[in-house]
Amino acid sequence: YKEKTLTIGGIFPMSGSWAGGVGCLPAVEMALEDVNNRTDILPEYRLEMQSDDSECKPGLGTKVLYKLLYEKPTKLLVLTGCSIVSTFVAQAAKMWKLVVLSYGGSSPALSNRERFPTFFRTHPSATLHNPIRVKVFEKFKWTRISTIQETQELFTSTIEDLEQRVKEANIDIAVRQSFLTDPTNAVRNLKRQDARIIVGVFYEDMARRVFCQAYKERLYGKKYVWFIIGWYPDNWYKMKDDRHNCTVEQLEEALEGHFTTEAMMIHQEPTMTDVGMTAQNFTSRLNEILNTSDTSLITGYPEAPLAYDAVWAVALAFNKTAAKLAERNMKLEDFDYYNEEITDAIYSAMNSTKFLGISGNVAFSSKGDRIAWTQIEQFINGSYVKLGIYDAVADSLTWYNKEKWLGGRPPPDHTRVIDHL
Numbered sequence: 001y002k003e004k005t006l007t008i009g010g011i012f013p014m015s016g017s018w019a020g021g022v023g024c025l026p027a028v029e030m031a032l033e034d035v036n037n038r039t040d041i042l043p044e045y046r047l048e049m050q051s052d053d054s055e056c057k058p059g060l061g062t063k064v065l066y067k068l069l070y071e072k073p074t075k076l077l078v079l080t081g082c083s084i085v086s087t088f089v090a091q092a093a094k095m096w097k098l099v100v101l102s103y104g105g106s107s108p109a110l111s112n113r114e115r116f117p118t119f120f121r122t123h124p125s126a127t128l129h130n131p132i133r134v135k136v137f138e139k140f141k142w143t144r145i146s147t148i149q150e151t152q153e154l155f156t157s158t159i160e161d162l163e164q165r166v167k168e169a170n171i172d173i174a175v176r177q178s179f180l181t182d183p184t185n186a187v188r189n190l191k192r193q194d195a196r197i198i199v200g201v202f203y204e205d206m207a208r209r210v211f212c213q214a215y216k217e218r219l220y221g222k223k224y225v226w227f228i229i230g231w232y233p234d235n236w237y238k239m240k241d242d243r244h245n246c247t248v249e250q251l252e253e254a255l256e257g258h259f260t261t262e263a264m265m266i267h268q269e270p271t272m273t274d275v276g277m278t279a280q281n282f283t284s285r286l287n288e289i290l291n292t293s294d295t296s297l298i299t300g301y302p303e304a305p306l307a308y309d310a311v312w313a314v315a316l317a318f319n320k321t322a323a324k325l326a327e328r329n330m331k332l333e334d335f336d337y338y339n340e341e342i343t344d345a346i347y348s349a350m351n352s353t354k355f356l357g358i359s360g361n362v363a364f365s366s367k368g369d370r371i372a373w374t375q376i377e378q379f380i381n382g383s384y385v386k387l388g389i390y391d392a393v394a395d396s397l398t399w400y401n402k403e404k405w406l407g408g409r410p411p412p413d414h415t416r417v418i419d420h421l
């Protein structure tokens, strides 16, 4: 029992623009231990991993991939983190008939079966923020929206997806602004063009500059609603940053009442999952392994459930594939980077993944995208309050009626005659 070994490759960013390997590698190792302790999963095989650090750099990530491929034993699949590394690895991996599973890739560009025919991800695409944004626009009858984005591919393709969705909902994006490093003019133009309901997509360092400018332009308060990204670190606006000259109090004033959206990366119920523990069990085990009192300092900590579930998705897919291949008198260990039949079997097993993991229901769209729930919060008196949860599959929005309006009611999306009376 478990006398044979199957090996996968793992590429983890331990430093760089997203050092998510710090929180995710321990979660992957925990999952490998857990699946190898299960006698009902891969009873003939131990699942092992060879991994290395990409520093979230595509070139180094590619070098790690080649090392994994040219060193024995044969790898049956590769786990990746950062989007930028995943795009390089997933384009190369198909030449070795390898399935790639990302636990940390959020870029919408990865939802492309032409470029990435064997790619899957347990990390949701950044476009997952858009359906709940549209749902909330409809809830408050906002049909005139404005957008402001940092010119990065991640944000450009997220706004493109939003444009698509709002059009289908008969909502209009009346004002579009973008900036590279200095948002001053973009924010000024939003004010000039009477933007009211504003979706802002940028990294947290730019968010501080945007809201400092919003403070100066008075583009905040009871007439405005800002929607920004919800996965910035806690107290992101309090970080020391000499690229803007506002005080924390000024930023807090400009930020009062803003909404954030984010994908939910950990199961919200205390219920037992299909991986044999509750989300709380997972969290306490991980905290013990990380041996830290302040997990907010661990990059990749929020994404750790995605990494843990990625290993389970691999183990369950290999389990299914082993049985399928046996019908054709083939074995997983026959894989040799050329055998398309084995890749196809792994691909179709991965494609039909469906289990309740630590990160919630794990399932993939036809493009390999993670299907997940999203949540919306509001910044009220200096802290975030959960306003609602959206399940896009069931198209159901759960709303807690906790929102606060500085003007006592939802602001209109444009100037109305009565405003002048």
Ligand SMILES: CC1(C)CO[C@@H](CC(=O)O)CN1
Binding pocket: 018, 020, 081, 082, 083, 084, 104, 105, 106, 107, 231, 303
């Ligand atoms: C939510 C976030 C921080 C988005 O970027 C991901 C990293 C990436 O897409 O490269 C990790 N998770």
